[in-house]
Every structure is written in structure tokens, then in C-alpha cells.
Amino acid sequence: MARTAQLLKGVATLPDISWPLVGRVFYRNFKVFMKTWKANIMFNFVEPVLYLWAMGFGLGVYVSKINGLSYIEFLAPGLIASSAMFSTCYEMTYDSFTRMNYHKTFHAMAATPVSMDDVLMGEIIYGTFKGMLYGTVFFMITFLFGLVKSPLALFVPVPLFLLTLCFSILCLIWVSIAPNYDFFGYFFTLFVSPMFLLSGIFFPVENLPAGIRFLPWLTPLYHAVEIIRPLVLGQVTGAVLVHLGWLAAFVALTLRLPLVMVKNRLVQ
Amino acid sequence: MSDNTGISGKKNKIIESRDLVKKFGDFEAVKGVSFSVFQGECFGLLGPNGAGKTSIVKMIYGFSPITSGEMQVFGEDISARARAIKTRIGVVPQEDNLDPELSVWDNLMVYAGYFRIKREQARERAGQVLDLMELTEKADTAVNDLSGGMKRRLTLGRALINEPELLILDEPTTGLDPYARHLLWQRLRRLKEAGTTMLLTTHYLEEAEQLCDRLLILDRGEILEEGSPADLVEIHVGREVLELGIGYEEIASLTEGAGDLVKDYHVLGDNVLLFTNRGQALSDLVAGNAEKMSITLFYRRLRPSNLEDVFLKLTGKTLEDIPQGPEGY
Ligand SMILES: Nc1ncnc2c1ncn2[C@@H]1O[C@H](COP(=O)(O)OP(=O)(O)O)[C@@H](O)[C@H]1O
Numbered sequence A: 001m002a003r004t005a006q007l008l009k010g011v012a013t014l015p016d017i018s019w020p021l022v023g024r025v026f027y028r029n030f031k032v033f034m035k036t037w038k039a040n041i042m043f044n045f046v047e048p049v050l051y052l053w054a055m056g057f058g059l060g061v062y063v064s065k066i067n068g069l070s071y072i073e074f075l076a077p078g079l080i081a082s083s084a085m086f087s088t089c090y091e092m093t094y095d096s097f098t099r100m101n102y103h104k105t106f107h108a109m110a111a112t113p114v115s116m117d118d119v120l121m122g123e124i125i126y127g128t129f130k131g132m133l134y135g136t137v138f139f140m141i142t143f144l145f146g147l148v149k150s151p152l153a154l155f156v157p158v159p160l161f162l163l164t165l166c167f168s169i170l171c172l173i174w175v176s177i178a179p180n181y182d183f184f185g186y187f188f189t190l191f192v193s194p195m196f197l198l199s200g201i202f203f204p205v206e207n208l209p210a211g212i213r214f215l216p217w218l219t220p221l222y223h224a225v226e227i228i229r230p231l232v233l234g235q236v237t238g239a240v241l242v243h244l245g246w247l248a249a250f251v252a253l254t255l256r257l258p259l260v261m262v263k264n265r266l267v268q
Numbered sequence B: 001m002s003d004n005t006g007i008s009g010k011k012n013k014i015i016e017s018r019d020l021v022k023k024f025g026d027f028e029a030v031k032g033v034s035f036s037v038f039q040g041e042c043f044g045l046l047g048p049n050g051a052g053k054t055s056i057v058k059m060i061y062g063f064s065p066i067t068s069g070e071m072q073v074f075g076e077d078i079s080a081r082a083r084a085i086k087t088r089i090g091v092v093p094q095e096d097n098l099d100p101e102l103s104v105w106d107n108l109m110v111y112a113g114y115f116r117i118k119r120e121q122a123r124e125r126a127g128q129v130l131d132l133m134e135l136t137e138k139a140d141t142a143v144n145d146l147s148g149g150m151k152r153r154l155t156l157g158r159a160l161i162n163e164p165e166l167l168i169l170d171e172p173t174t175g176l177d178p179y180a181r182h183l184l185w186q187r188l189r190r191l192k193e194a195g196t197t198m199l200l201t202t203h204y205l206e207e208a209e210q211l212c213d214r215l216l217i218l219d220r221g222e223i224l225e226e227g228s229p230a231d232l233v234e235i236h237v238g239r240e241v242l243e244l245g246i247g248y249e250e251i252a253s254l255t256e257g258a259g260d261l262v263k264d265y266h267v268l269g270d271n272v273l274l275f276t277n278r279g280q281a282l283s284d285l286v287a288g289n290a291e292k293m294s295i296t297l298f299y300r301r302l303r304p305s306n307l308e309d310v311f312l313k314l315t316g317k318t319l320e321d322i323p324q325g326p327e328g329y
């Protein structure tokens, strides 16, 4: 209890943010990304492309139409969301933790006019950028497969932005309580993977047992999928606004948390 | 403190710490420390591991919140004005925290960005820094591929990118080999000559002696002494040290008739150190006594005293409570 209070100290105060310096923090990570992206890009892409190929073309043959769509048409928009989510999650757990604990990058920056809030906001924006980038590239792949049906798909970056922002926040909160790298294994096993499987990417959530049908509603991934799929397929309804609202509210309510929690962990 | 009042009127106070306390939970790491650092001087915090040096340093640059007391830097309260104050200081942290994936050059440019230095000016400054640190040839090398000494020089160079008025160095040479250490000392001396105010922590007494104009000796979060290295040596241990390879039970007989020749003494391992202002006279007397009493002196060495001796005297145990023997230090 005392530990929780300590971690949340200052949560009701305004953050000390200088946006130009947040930009410098982002730029630092971007610069490193430019050095290493060629080596890492495979790691992030192979998996969703494999899913698309194996599930869509392989398994899909045995699946009758879902909501009037071929299985691969149903699946592909969801994988845009999940590949963005995974990319943000890897970056904002293992890599942020490395920067914080081993490279001491946060300490280095906090010794300059950059504030700790700037550092963490820069991290969040970087995680968001990275997820959006990978999500967008996967979107291109689905486009090349001929699975994009509507020009409304040009709005896909909007839900991707909110989705990856949600996950940057969630991951950094996890980082603030993580004692070591193993701890991120739990994060992926307990949260990320179940979310991936049950958020309406592989099958409509209506097919879940009645008792747990509410669960996807609690996850950012489900709401992002429910926005991206109609955009890609050109079947937008008013429900999209509800999902957008859910994601925006989640961001607004949680954004302050990782800023104070990581800071309170580092600054003692 | 009193020895500074003469100059405090003329010289600017760059750092002023009053009754500074740092607690981690119930543990008090810094127990009410007061000191001032004046413009242009190199001020040292000397103490063993765990003395509280890093804790103090982190409060100076606003990283770590102050539990109680006051810390003013450039005449402003650090907790209220951290951003403004940090534009004017350079920090060399105890642990290297360079960007390992980036090149030497990019490390400097990225860091310059944190001070919002314009790109053109940053390039010029980075060039000068590489020159000063003799790293120009390494500009395109990734930091991961640098030697420990080069990393340390780059960390120092990086701290100079904003032309700081105050340079804070937390154990700048710990872990370096003697050659790399001397190279770094040369750079620091050059900076000092150029008028940069420095606050340096170290547990190397030689380093404090080489670089510091004034210093604090800290132990367990408390100030044991304050002064210039030379004064501290003079006051506490005299000019010379006679090292003798004898047991402490033989001291009394060997120094018989020495009177105030012996300022003080200390047992260090298998040796006894006699502190004195007149080394040769004492050495002769001890040799004479030894001969008279037919005690064999396995080891006798007269050397100039140094801060290490002061430190030993201030933190080590006195002769009376050394019945455990060799582990006295
Ligand atoms: N974050 C922390 N939490 C608890 N104790 C700490 C923390 N940082 C330092 N300490 C303790 O405070 C004391 C002083 O540490 P430090 O300032 O690092 O000393 P020095 O730099 O002189 O070696 C040590 O006993 C250390 O264990």
C-alpha cells in the first residue's frame, strides 16, 4: 500500500512539459532507430505476415464466410491493429527498460534542461510512432494483397494512433513496476497474447461464451479493431465513434500515470 | 566555513548548501551537510563508498529531491528552478550513460539538442570538444566500440557541450587505468585554468590532492573536515610520515624521548605510521632507540605525508581501540 502511494505520488499535479524538449527525446530514439531498423524490421513483420498467410489462405479455406466476408478479408484489418500493438509493446517494455535501467538514458537526459516528464512523454510518443509505422506498413501489405476495399481506409492512422498511445501508456506503467526482464514475459502471456486472441481479430467476439463476452470491451485492441475493420471494408457506422471515444477516454484518463510512476521509481 | 568569510564577499557563490539532508525511507544518507563552492574553484567531496557523495551531487543538479535543508545553485533554489539552472551546468555522472548505439559525433549532437543549441553552433561546439578530448579521429565510431578511457573522455566532453559555468564530476576516473586517469586529469586542469567552477567527488585521495583547491571529507553522510588539501595535511598529520614495520606494542619504547616530534600515530596493517613535522630527526631517533633495545626494524621508510594519511587519521581507529590488530583500517 505504501509502495503504491509512493509510486503514484504527484499524480494529481500537472506535468512539467517542454514540448520542444519532448521532441528532442523523441529524436534521440528515432536516431537510434535509423541505425538499427534494418536489423529489427524482420522480427516485427514476419509474424503478422505469417498469420495472414497461414490463417487467411490456409485455415481460411475451411472457414465459411464470416459476416459475409471471406476469412482473410475479415482477418487482415485486425492484424493491422495487432501488428501495431506488438511493435509498440516490444519497444515500450524491453527496450524502454533497457534505456532506463542499463543504458541510463533517462538519467543522462534528466541532467540536462530536459525534465523527467519530457523524457517519458518523448518515450510515449516514440512508442506510438513505432507502432503506427509498423501498423501502416502492414496496412500496405494488406493493400497489396487486395484486401483494402474502401478509400475510408486512409483514416486508419487515426485509430492506430490512439491504439498505440494506449499501449505505450500501459507498457510504461508495467515498466515502472518491473523488477527485471522476466516480468515482461508475464505482461505478454497474461495480457497481450489473450488480447490478441480474443479481441475480435480471429473471430467475432459474439462467438465468445456469454459469461466473458464483456472482456474484449475492456481492451483497447478490441476497440481499435472495431474501427479499423469498417474503415478498411467501407462499412462504417456510428458505432465507430463510440469506439473512438472509448480509446480517447482511455488515453485521457491514463496518460498521467506512467509519467509519475516511472519518475517515482527512478527519482528517489 | 569560517576560513572562507574573507573571500566570500568578493567571490560569487556558485553552490550553497545549508543543512542538506537526504533520506531514503528511514535511512539517512546525508545528515545535514553545509558548504559553499565559489566561482572558479575546484571543490572536492572526498569519501569512501557510501559516504553520500552521489546523493549530494544528485541534489545539486536537481535529479533527486531534497529531504530537508537548502540547495542553491547560481543563487537560485534548485527545486524551484531546475530547468534554468541545468542549462548552465555540465554533469559527468558516476556511471557512464552515453548512447551506446550512436556514434561519438551523434552523441554530442543529440546531447546538444537537449540544451536547444542551434545546429550550426552545436556542430562547432562538438568539433571543439572532440579536439579538446582528443577524440576527433573517433567521431564516427559507435560508443560501444570505445575503450573505457575514451568513453569517460566523451562523457566529460559531452558535459562541456553547453559551455557550462559549473561542471559536476561524480568519480570521473573511477575504474580507469592510471594512464587514462592522468589523461583525464590533464583535461580537468586545463578546464580549471580556463576558469570553470568544478565540483568533484572522488574516493581517490591523489585525485583530490591533484585537482581540488578545497575539499570536504565525508563519511557516512557527515562532514569530518573541510579545507585545502595542504592545510588538512599540515593540521592533522604534519609534513612527513615515518612508516615502521613494527607491532603497536613496540611504539612506546621506540619513540622514547621523541616528545612532540611525533604529532600522532596510526596502525595500518602490519605497519605503524608516525606523523611528524621533522621526519629525519624522528627517523634517526627511532633508529637509535631500536639499536639500544636491539629491536630489529624490518621496514623503515620516511615519506611526505598526503591526504590519505589525513583520511586514515580521521576515519580510522586510534591506537587504543585496535586490539583486533591488522584490520584496524
Ligand atoms: N536509492 C537509494 N535507496 C536507498 N539507499 C540508497 C539509495 N541511493 C543511495 N543509497 C544509500 O545511501 C548511501 C550513500 O550512497 P551514495 O550517495 O551513493 O554514496 P557515495 O556516492 O559516496 O558512494 C549508501 O549507503 C547507499 O547505499
Ligand SMILES: [Mg+2]
Pocket (backbone or CB within 6 Å): B053, B054, B055, B094, B170, B171
Ligand atoms: Mg557515488
